[in-house]
Amino acid sequence: MKERSRTPQTRKAARERIARLFGLAGGEFAEHPELSNRYVEIARKIAMRQRVRIEKPMSRQYCRRCSSFLVPGQSSRVRVRDGYVVVTCIACKSRRRYPLKGRRKA
């Protein structure tokens, strides 16, 4: 469905659709990981068209480079290093770092 216009309503609908696509991606991953990746692509297109941000935690569930749906231990590798969470996409090897928040250093 193409929406040319961009209003608070279409953007709200876009956010809901993105959340639904990530839900579907999570549900399909075990059996059809390629479908999960496809859902991520669709969600990203919607986000771009409507200029909405893909919010946490979904923003961490895909690879920005290749749009793979990331599942720790399966399609991504998660390590903690120097106060950062380092997420590596297994498909394209790109990495992202996120500061460990809500944790004080002892």
Ligand SMILES: [Zn+2]
């Ligand atoms: Zn990737």
